[in-house]
Amino acid sequence: MTARNIGSNRSTPDGPGRIRPSHLEIRGVSMSYGRTRVLDDVDLAVPHAGITAVVGASGSGKTTLLRVIAGFERPAQGTVVLGDQTVAGPAAWTPAHRRGVGYVTQDGGLFPHLSVARNIRFGLPRADRTGRDRLRARVDELLDLVALPRSVADRRPDQLSGGQQQRVAIARAMARKPAMMLLDEPFSALDTGLRTATRQAIAEILTASQTTAVLVTHDQAEALSFANEVAVMREGRLVQVGAPIVVYTRPRDLGVANLLGDTIILDAMLEGSLASCALGVVPVRRPTVQGRVKLLLRPEQVHVVVDSPIRATVEGAVYFGPESTVRLRVEPHADADPRFVDEPTVITIRHWNAALGRAGAQIALRVVGEGVAFPADPVA
Numbered sequence: 001m002t003a004r005n006i007g008s009n010r011s012t013p014d015g016p017g018r019i020r021p022s023h024l025e026i027r028g029v030s031m032s033y034g035r036t037r038v039l040d041d042v043d044l045a046v047p048h049a050g051i052t053a054v055v056g057a058s059g060s061g062k063t064t065l066l067r068v069i070a071g072f073e074r075p076a077q078g079t080v081v082l083g084d085q086t087v088a089g090p091a092a093w094t095p096a097h098r099r100g101v102g103y104v105t106q107d108g109g110l111f112p113h114l115s116v117a118r119n120i121r122f123g124l125p126r127a128d129r130t131g132r133d134r135l136r137a138r139v140d141e142l143l144d145l146v147a148l149p150r151s152v153a154d155r156r157p158d159q160l161s162g163g164q165q166q167r168v169a170i171a172r173a174m175a176r177k178p179a180m181m182l183l184d185e186p187f188s189a190l191d192t193g194l195r196t197a198t199r200q201a202i203a204e205i206l207t208a209s210q211t212t213a214v215l216v217t218h219d220q221a222e223a224l225s226f227a228n229e230v231a232v233m234r235e236g237r238l239v240q241v242g243a244p245i246v247v248y249t250r251p252r253d254l255g256v257a258n259l260l261g262d263t264i265i266l267d268a269m270l271e272g273s274l275a276s277c278a279l280g281v282v283p284v285r286r287p288t289v290q291g292r293v294k295l296l297l298r299p300e301q302v303h304v305v306v307d308s309p310i311r312a313t314v315e316g317a318v319y320f321g322p323e324s325t326v327r328l329r330v331e332p333h334a335d336a337d338p339r340f341v342d343e344p345t346v347i348t349i350r351h352w353n354a355a356l357g358r359a360g361a362q363i364a365l366r367v368v369g370e371g372v373a374f375p376a377d378p379v380a
C-alpha cells in the first residue's frame with residue numbers, strides 16, 4: 001500500500017468513476033434533544049470502502065449523527081441502512097452491538113487500569129476470547145495492523161504516547177472486523193506531527209481493510225485530505241456533500257467557503273462569465289447570478305508578480321515558517337472597475353517569502369484561476 005499525501009483521498013477499489021453500492025444510507029433522519037432539533041432531515045450515502053468527513057461548526061450535530069449511525073441514539077424520523085439491513089426506521093431497530101460498527105472517540109476511551117492487550121481483547125467477539133495462544137496471536141495481529149510494536153501489549157495506556165493510545169483504540173475497534181468505522185475527532189488531542197502520522201497510518205489501515213468510514217472533524221485540512229467525500233453540516237442539516245475539490249473550489253455558499261478555508265471576498269460586477277473587481281477582471285466558473293455579486297477567491301489564487309497594473313501596499317504580515325500571511329491594501333488602478341474603487345480593498349494572501357511582509361512595501365498582483373460568484377445580497 002503506498003502512502004498518499006497526508007491521509008487518503010483514496011482511489012476506489014473498482015477504479016475512478018465507477019459507481020459503488022452504498023454501505024451506509026441515511027434518509028430523512030431527524031432528531032431532537034427535548035425541544036431542540038439537532039438533526040433536520042439528513043440524507044447521506046457513503047459507498048462501500050469510502051471515507052466521508054463530516055465538518056461543521058461546534059454544536060451543528062456532527063457527533064449526534066455518528067451516534068445515530070452507531071445506534072446510541074434513535075432518530076425520531078427517517079431510516080438508517082447499513083449494508084442491506086435497515087438498522088433504524090419506523091419499524092426497525094438494531095441495537096448498537098449488532099451493527100458491526102467500530103467507534104473511536106477523541107480520547108480513545110481506553111480502560112486506564114487494563115493493559116493494552118486486555119483493552120484490545122475487550123474488542124474481540126466473545127467467541128474469539130478463548131485460548132491463551134489464540135488470544136495472544138489475535139492481539140499481536142491487531143498491534144501489527146496499527147503498526148505498534150508487540151512489546152507494548154503489557155503496558156497500561158498511560159505508558160503510551162497519545163498517538164499510540166489512539167492506535168490501540170483503533171485496534172480495539174478493528175478487533176471485530178467492523179464493516180464500518182466511525183471516527184469522532186480521533187486525532188484532535190494529538191500534537192501536529194503526531195497527528196499527521198497517526199492520520200496517515202489510520203487512513204492506510206482503513207484502505208487496506210476496505211473499511212467504510214465516517215470521520216467527524218473540526219479541521220478542514222484533515223477533512224479535505226483524509227476523506228474522498230466531505231459533508232458540510234450546519235444547524236443539523238447537511239448543506240453540501242461532495243468530493244473535497246468540489247466543496248473547496250465550488251462551495252454552495254459563503255458560509256461553506258469560510259468553513260473550508262481562508263477566503264478573499266470582493267464586491268464585483270459580473271457580466272457573462274467575467275467579474276470586474278478591485279483585482280481587475282476575473283473569470284467566473286458557470287455563474288448562476290449576474291450583475292452585482294460577491295466574488296470568492298482563495299488566497300492562493302492571488303500571486304505576487306514582477307509587474308502588473310494591479311498594485312498593493314503591504315499593511316502587515318504574520319510569519320508561520322513555511323509561509324507568511326500578508327495583509328495588503330489594493331490600490332485603485334486603471335483596470336479596476338470604477339464602481340468598486342471608492343472603498344479601499346484590503347485582502348490577505350499567503351507568501352513563502354517573509355521579506356515581502358515589510359509594511360509599506362509596494363507589490364504587483366495577478367489573480368490566477370477562476371472565482372466563484374454569489375448573490376451580493378443573499379436575502380434579497
Ligand SMILES: Nc1ncnc2c1ncn2[C@@H]1O[C@H](COP(=O)(O)OP(=O)(O)OP(=O)(O)O)[C@@H](O)[C@H]1O
Binds near residue numbers: 038060061
Ligand atoms: N445528550 C444531550 N442532551 C441534550 N442536548 C444535547 C445532547 N447532546 C448534544 N446536545 C446538543 O445537540 C447539539 C448538537 O450537538 P453535537 O454534539 O452533535 O454537535 P457537534 O457538531 O458534534 O459539536 P462539537 O463539534 O462541539 O462536538 C448541541 O446543541 C448540543 O448542545
